Amino acid sequence: MWIRPVVSAVILVALIVVGAKPIGPAPALGGFLEPTRGIWGLIGATALESDSEAALPGLEGEVRVIYDSRSVPHIFAGTVEDATRALGYVVARDRLFQMHLQAAAGAGRLTELVGARALSMDREMRRIGLSWGAERKLRAMQESEGSARLLAAYAEGVNAYANALRRGAVPVEYRLLGGTIGPWEPAATASILMRMGWTLAHITPEVSRAAAAAKVGWEAASALFPGALYLQDPIQPTGSGEPRIDRTPIPPPGGPDTATPILAALIGAEEDATGIRHFASNNWAISPERSASGRALLAGDPHLELTLPSIWYEVHIVVPGALDVYGVTIPGTPGVIIGLNRDLAWTFTNTGADVLDFYAETVDDQDAPTRYMLDGEWRPLEMRVEEFRGPGGALIATDTLYFTHRGPMQYQGGKWISFRWTVLEPSNDLEAFFRGAAATSVDEFLGATADHFRAPAQNMLVADRAGSIGIRSTGAFPIRPGNGDGLAIREGSTSANDWRGYLPPDRFPQAVNPAQGFLASANQQPIDPITTSDYFGGGYEPWRALRINRLLREDSAVTVDAMRRYQTDPINERARYFLPFILGAGESEAARLLSEWDGGYTPDNRRAVLFEAVMRQIANLTWDELLRDPDNVDGARVTTPSTDVLARLMNDPVSAWWDRRSTTEVEQREDILRLALDRGLAATRAAYGEPDDDRWLWRNVRHANVNHALRLPSFSARGISVQGGPGTLNPSFGDGTHGASWRMVVELGDTVRGWGIYPGGQSGSPVSSRYRDRMSRWAAGELDELQLPRTPEELGNRKGSLLLRPARGRNR
Amino acid sequence: MRAPVEVVIVAVGVSISTWLLGWWAAALVGLVFGIAAHRGTSTEWKGAAAGALGWALLLMLQWTSGDLPATARVIGGVFGVGGAGFIALTLAFAAMLCGSAAGVGRGLARAARTSRPVPR
Numbered sequence: 038m039w040i041r042p043v044v045s046a047v048i049l050v051a052l053i054v055v056g057a058k059p060i061g062p063a064p065a066l067g068g069f070l071e072p073t074r075g076i077w078g079l080i081g082a083t084a085l086e087s088d089s090e091a092a093l094p095g096l097e098g099e100v101r102v103i104y105d106s107r108s109v110p111h112i113f114a115g116t117v118e119d120a121t122r123a124l125g126y127v128v129a130r131d132r133l134f135q136m137h138l139q140a141a142a143g144a145g146r147l148t149e150l151v152g153a154r155a156l157s158m159d160r161e162m163r164r165i166g167l168s169w170g171a172e173r174k175l176r177a178m179q180e181s182e183g184s185a186r187l188l189a190a191y192a193e194g195v196n197a198y199a200n201a202l203r204r205g206a207v208p209v210e211y212r213l214l215g216g217t218i219g220p221w222e223p224a225a226t227a228s229i230l231m232r233m234g235w236t237l238a239h240i241t242p243e244v245s246r247a248a249a250a251a252k253v254g255w256e257a258a259s260a261l262f263p264g265a266l267y268l269q270d271p272i273q274p275t276g277s278g279e280p281r282i283d284r285t286p287i288p289p290p291g292g293p294d295t296a297t298p299i300l301a302a303l304i305g306a307e308e309d310a311t312g313i314r315h316f317a318s319n320n321w322a323i324s325p326e327r328s329a330s331g332r333a334l335l336a337g338d339p340h341l342e343l344t345l346p347s348i349w350y351e352v353h354i355v356v357p358g359a360l361d362v363y364g365v366t367i368p369g370t371p372g373v374i375i376g377l378n379r380d381l382a383w384t385f386t387n388t389g390a391d392v393l394d395f396y397a398e399t400v401d402d403q404d405a406p407t408r409y410m411l412d413g414e415w416r417p418l419e420m421r422v423e424e425f426r427g428p429g430g431a432l433i434a435t436d437t438l439y440f441t442h443r444g445p446m447q448y449q450g451g452k453w454i455s456f457r458w459t460v461l462e463p464s465n466d467l468e469a470f471f472r473g474a475a476a477t478s479v480d481e482f483l484g485a486t487a488d489h490f491r492a493p494a495q496n497m498l499v500a501d502r503a504g505s506i507g508i509r510s511t512g513a514f515p516i517r518p519g520n521g522d523g524l525a526i527r528e529g530s531t532s533a534n535d536w537r538g539y540l541p542p543d544r545f546p547q548a549v550n551p552a553q554g555f556l557a558s559a560n561q562q563p564i565d566p567i568t569t570s571d572y573f574g575g576g577y578e579p580w581r582a583l584r585i586n587r588l589l590r591e592d593s594a595v596t597v598d599a600m601r602r603y604q605t606d607p608i609n610e611r612a613r614y615f616l617p618f619i620l621g622a623g624e625s626e627a628a629r630l631l632s633e634w635d636g637g638y639t640p641d642n643r644r645a646v647l648f649e650a651v652m653r654q655i656a657n658l659t660w661d662e663l664l665r666d667p668d669n670v671d672g673a674r675v676t677t678p679s680t681d682v683l684a685r686l687m688n689d690p691v692s693a694w695w696d697r698r699s700t701t702e703v704e705q706r707e708d709i710l711r712l713a714l715d716r717g718l719a720a721t722r723a724a725y726g727e728p729d730d731d732r733w734l735w736r737n738v739r740h741a742n743v744n745h746a747l748r749l750p751s752f753s754a755r756g757i758s759v760q761g762g763p764g765t766l767n768p769s770f771g772d773g774t775h776g777a778s779w780r781m782v783v784e785l786g787d788t789v790r791g792w793g794i795y796p797g798g799q800s801g802s803p804v805s806s807r808y809r810d811r812m813s814r815w816a817a818g819e820l821d822e823l824q825l826p827r828t829p830e831e832l833g834n835r836k837g838s839l840l841l842r843p844a845r846g847r848n849r
Numbered sequence: 850m851r852a853p854v855e856v857v858i859v860a861v862g863v864s865i866s867t868w869l870l871g872w873w874a875a876a877l878v879g880l881v882f883g884i885a886a887h888r889g890t891s892t893e894w895k896g897a898a899a900g901a902l903g904w905a906l907l908l909m910l911q912w913t914s915g916d917l918p919a920t921a922r923v924i925g926g927v928f929g930v931g932g933a934g935f936i937a938l939t940l941a942f943a944a945m946l947c948g949s950a951a952g953v954g955r956g957l958a959r960a961a962r963t964s965r966p967v968p969r
Binding site for chain 2: 043046049056209750804
């Protein structure tokens with residue numbers, strides 16, 4: 038008779054234990070599964086109510102927030118500070134976990150959210166000085182009274198939402214990770230900006246060059262990673278109306294530079310030996326005389342990591358007499374980053390400028406340095422002990438970091454190397470966004486951003502209602518001593534090698550209302566290097582730039598719809614360049630198949646897959662001199678030159694680079710192309726079957742994969758068919774995790790009209806119907822018309838509304 | 850009292866107490882039910898049914914404010930059990946909690962009765 042109660046008691050105790058305590062990665066099941074306060078409480082928690090109200094401490098007056106049919110909040114406030122408080126509130130309402138996660142990632146404090154598994158990532162972020170730099174950036178931002186007030190107001194808004202959050206509405210990620218929601222501090226905003234700087238401006242061409250030099254000598258390495266593109270169609274128009282081709286030949290491979298492997302080790306291993314740059318962007322603007330409507334047009338689509346929720350959040354802020362701006366903000370930052378107001382529209386692409394330099398330092402003690410040598414004297418090192426803590430606050434690890442006057446110093450390859458990087462320099466970049474959002478003309482916008490924006494340097498494109506268009510590569514571009522470039526490791530013991538300052542804005546690459554009637558940037562070199570002595574670096578492949586320039590040169594009556602179509606244009610200039618060489622190599626089955634192709638990457642195309650396979654084979658066969666292990670011909674390379682360099686090489690059919698070191702014959706270009714065709718076809722057959730097999734369809738080959746930060750499949754959208762491939766205006770490459778993160782087209786007439794979309798949805802809650810409601814339209818290349826009401830009453834189709842009232846007391 | 854009526858009454862108790870107190874209240878109600886119904890049969894099974902039904906009622910209430918199947922699908926995906934599996938997991942947890950507590954309550958009540966001194 039005792040068996041039943043004993044078994045019951047054992048089960049009960051076990052259930053109480055797993056109900057109350059997390060077991061392994063699983064959350065405490067009781068609170069998690071509970072229908073009211075648990076995970077099920079999320080049902081409806083993210084719904085936008087038609088008439089909700091909330092108290093917001095610090096508000097000076099009431100703020101009305103109206104959500105339109107696309108869930109975009111339109112904030113109507115009496116002051117900019119109140120609007121910023123409301124912005125913090127509404128962004129936190131939809132993206133609270135994302136904000137905290139991004140801030141933690143930038144600050145190197147992910148372990149506090151996810152535990153020790155993030156320790157190596159956190160260490161890297163602190164090691165490169167992001168948390169150190171964030172403190173400097175925050176101080177610089179708070180030196181401006183206006184910026185300081187807005188940072189504080191934003192934090193008040195975020196915290197007002199978080200503090201009033203009922204248990205059932207706590208974001209699912211916190212429940213899965215078991216963490217708690219900490220207060221939002223202005224420092225978190227600085228960390229997010231630092232993280233963006235790291236994403237876009239941690240570019241080290243020294244590494245690729247040194248890695249190549251270790252294999253083929255410096256002369257060849259310099260040609261493989263040149264300061265100037267072969268196909269030169271720069272952002273600042275040259276006036277020639279066509280790309281300039283740099284005929285400089287590539288010198289043959291030399292012998293290994295025996296000193297260079299040490300040098301390469303000093304500055305770290307090659308990060309991406311495939312040569313692919315994931316972060317890119319397009320933007321272009323049309324003068325009224327080349328648009329069908331006679332109005333200026335502007336388009337932009339930054340290519341970043343595709344995430345759920347999106348890195349962007351759409352918002353409209355109206356403060357009568359002060360601000361009326363619509364666009365996308367980065368959750369955690371108190372401003373619109375890309376967008377439009379009643380007079381102008383703007384968007385950015387990344388310059389990819391070289392703004393990071395290494396210095397070999399002399400220290401007093403190799404094992405535990407306290408001083409470094411500068412101009413014959415010992416200078417004290419700044420030391421910081423970085424602590425890494427777990428979700429419960431327990432100390433996981435500590436690191437001691439050293440800083441010279443230049444920046445962080447690391448021990449690598451048996452030497453102490455410091456580096457100076459514009460991202461770590463104190464700056465108040467937010468001020469540029471605040472002022473830019475209130476600008477009324479191209480000149481005013483370019484002036485405001487040039488005065489305040491430092492890093493990561495961006496190609497800022499703007500068009501206004503008066504019909505002006507302008508672009509300026511804006512940011513801190515260092516002036517270096519010596520030959521002026523940033524391609525060598527400098528001796529750190531002398532201040533003569535330090536940066537001499539930064540280029541003034543009048544030396545930034547720029548153009549306003551050019552004769553050609555349009556401006557375009559796709560991360561190509563901002564200015565033709567033969568026209569300037571200033572060094573910017575940068576080495577994105579030119580194909581997207583060539584394509585958009587060709588489209589805009591050929592279209593003298595551009596429409597809004599054409600702008601939209603260009604953003605997902607399937608034609609690849611890279612394919613059009615290489616195909617004639619490939620097809621001219623001789624007859625073969627692969628050549629016959631490719632001869633049927635138009636160079637398009639539409640979802641129903643059956644030949645793009647073969648072309649990509651052939652291109653991979655060409656790179657493998659051509660760059661065998663750069664193999665990590667020369668005896669392993671199928672192994673990895675230490676680095677890979679861009680396809681722009683391969684394009685240059687195509688013009689030299691007998692170059693020594695075509696010769697394969699693993700054979701006794703001397704191969705030339707045609708030999709390599711024929712072999713690449715055969716091997717590419719064989720590889721494609723092996724992977725996808727015969728050429729008429731549906732597996733050859735591009736839509737079955739290339740997908741966008743939009744992951745949630747926790748990489749949980751049910752929170753992510755994977756396997757989305759897209760139009761585009763490597764080198765097209767809508768690029769898709771690698772594992773499909775990067776692409777157009779926001780597409781926008783704006784027409785600037787008597788009234789300003791805008792269209793836009795990003796992959797995902799406004800809500801950051803995976804269970805919300807607003808989490809991924811835009812995904813299919815984004816994948817199809819469609820845009821939504823943006824609603825721009827001047828007053829709450831003008832907005833007809835509403836999804837919800839929120840009245841924020843002043844409350845007594847202030848939040849943390 | 851007929852078993853279905855018993856189960857419904859206890860289920861309502863589970864719903865209300867969970868709503869007021871938290872997940873562990875399902876065990877509390879089960880325990881009380883087990884003590885009260887210790888003379889009856891199938892006490893654990895009735896408790897389990899009441900636990901599942903009680904939480905099912907709460908889930909149905911949640912459904913009125915949003916898309917319960919979609920939520921189940923997304924969260925169930927995290928645990929690799931799918932939407933239906935996640936709903937089943939939730940109800941099974943409540944059932945086992947309430948049912949096992951009822952079993953303990955029944956056992957305690959019976960032990961107390963058998964250990965009581967027999968009046969002379």
